[in-house]
Amino acid sequence: MVTIKDLAVDWIQTRSALRQQIRKIETDQVFPQAGLPDDERRVIVGHLKSAIAEFDALLKEHPNA
Numbered sequence: 001m002v003t004i005k006d007l008a009v010d011w012i013q014t015r016s017a018l019r020q021q022i023r024k025i026e027t028d029q030v031f032p033q034a035g036l037p038d039d040e041r042r043v044i045v046g047h048l049k050s051a052i053a054e055f056d057a058l059l060k061e062h063p064n065a
Helices: 004-027 038-061
Strands: none
Touching: 004 038
């Protein structure tokens, strides 16, 4: 049986993974060499930040998890 605590742990881990991806996209020089333009990188980072905000909202809604 899944509890809200289990879900919160997953949300925290997912949020952490998304933050790592943002750091990689913003700092890794491989992406421009791979053909990912700066504006595309900014769009991707924007989507990831939106997803992180959603996870933050879930965690705030369930502070006792």
